[in-house]
Each structure stands twice: as structure tokens, then as C-alpha cells.
Amino acid sequence: MSLFNPNLYPITSAIAFINESPEIIVAELIKWQTPLIEKYRNTLSSAKINKDFTNTLLSLCPLTTAEIRKYLLIPINSEWTAFFDNGHTGTDSTAPKVLGRKLNKRMIYISNSKSLEENTFSYYDVKNNEYELIRSIAVIKESKWEFHQYGKIFDFENTDNFKSRIIKNRFTNEMVIEYLNHFGINLDKFNFCNSIIVSKIGPKFEQTKELSLEEAQIFFR
Numbered sequence: 001m002s003l004f005n006p007n008l009y010p011i012t013s014a015i016a017f018i019n020e021s022p023e024i025i026v027a028e029l030i031k032w033q034t035p036l037i038e039k040y041r042n043t044l045s046s047a048k049i050n051k052d053f054t055n056t057l058l059s060l061c062p063l064t065t066a067e068i069r070k071y072l073l074i075p076i077n078s079e080w081t082a083f084f085d086n087g088h089t090g091t092d093s094t095a096p097k098v099l100g101r102k103l104n105k106r107m108i109y110i111s112n113s114k115s116l117e118e119n120t121f122s123y124y125d126v127k128n129n130e131y132e133l134i135r136s137i138a139v140i141k142e143s144k145w146e147f148h149q150y151g152k153i154f155d156f157e158n159t160d161n162f163k164s165r166i167i168k169n170r171f172t173n174e175m176v177i178e179y180l181n182h183f184g185i186n187l188d189k190f191n192f193c194n195s196i197i198v199s200k201i202g203p204k205f206e207q208t209k210e211l212s213l214e215e216a217q218i219f220f221r
Contacts, residue, residue: 006114009090010216011057014111016083016096017185020103022073022196025081028102029071029095029198042202050193059197060086062210068092069208071198075191079184088216093122100124101131108183110176114220117141117168119176123151139171147171156182 005012018025030044037044049059060070063086070086083099085091093109100107107124120138127134135151145167153159157179164170177187204210 013090017108019106022081056192063088063216066208069200074195
């Protein structure tokens, strides 16, 4: 099992981790979102699912444009929950950031490209009574390869890779996994049998399109 899996892209292109149980996150998500979606005659419904790795993630399908219609929460251990949505370009960071702030809990957001060479890592927490970005690291390719970092370096970080002449090697998949492991997030310990999916029920926006996984992957070819 690998979340860095191009076959499940873009579902696996970005993942948020919130330092709270899925039940509490779901309750806060519904409390926050309900007044926002009621005016569009929508409600939120949650249900537990018990499937294997691939089919748990595929529960997010169809993927959608214009609006998010599903959220998937997978417990990792007693402290952390993985958070996905069904956006056709991958999980957006907005909802996890809002939920982290509302719950006053740490949040980590990672993303990777289909080529598995671009990686980002962002860590949010309370600092000076404000919820904010504490540390971020990114290796991305736009017109050229670029390396960016922000915030105070964690004590556990080995920054030797940051000096690599090959920019894409400065922050690799393996390093992302090492960072997550430091915070107690083991990507091999997902508790899929206790996952919760939250679905928006009601009319979709006119501009919303539903896409199969294969249709969504066309955007990244």
C-alpha cells in the first residue's frame, strides 16, 4: 500500500492530517459547513465504511469540479486522522486549515506530483495564540525546479539534502515519510475499517461536473 500511488492520482496527490479523532473532526465539519450549504438546499450525511485501501479511497468518486461533495476521514492512530476530499485536482488545504484552527489542533498538509518528484510539506499549529503556518518545505517544478522553505527548522531535520546540487533531490518522498513518522504518522497504519465518509446531499451547482477517476486523470497527462 502506498499513498504515493500514481494509479490513484489525483486522490493521492494531497493529504491532510489533523491531530484529532475522525468523530470529533466530522462533528466540527458538519457544524461549520451546515449553515453555509443550507441556503443551497444541501445537507451533510456521514457514514462509516469498511473497505480495503483502494476501495476506501475510491469511495470519494465521482470526483467533482467547482465544489467539494465528499470528505473522507481515515484514522491512523489515537492521535491523527487523514483527511481527503473529492475535488478533481486533489484535496484542498482550506477545510483542514479551518478545522485545525477551530479545533485548536495541529495539522499537516502534504502534496506530490504524478511524477512523484515534486513534494510539499506544511505544518500548522498555534503560536502566540494564533493558528498559523509554522514550517513548510517544497520542491516544485514550474518553468524550472525550485526549492522553498519557511519557518524554524525542526530539531529532527537533517538539512544536508537541502544543499543537493540536484534541486528535486532536496525534498524527496522518503523525506516526507520521515517527517510524518516523526509526528507519529505512519502511512502503513491506516485504520481503513473505521473510516468515515461525509457526503453532501442535495442539488449540485450548475457548473459542477462529476468525473470518474480516469476522467480526472486526463487533467494531469
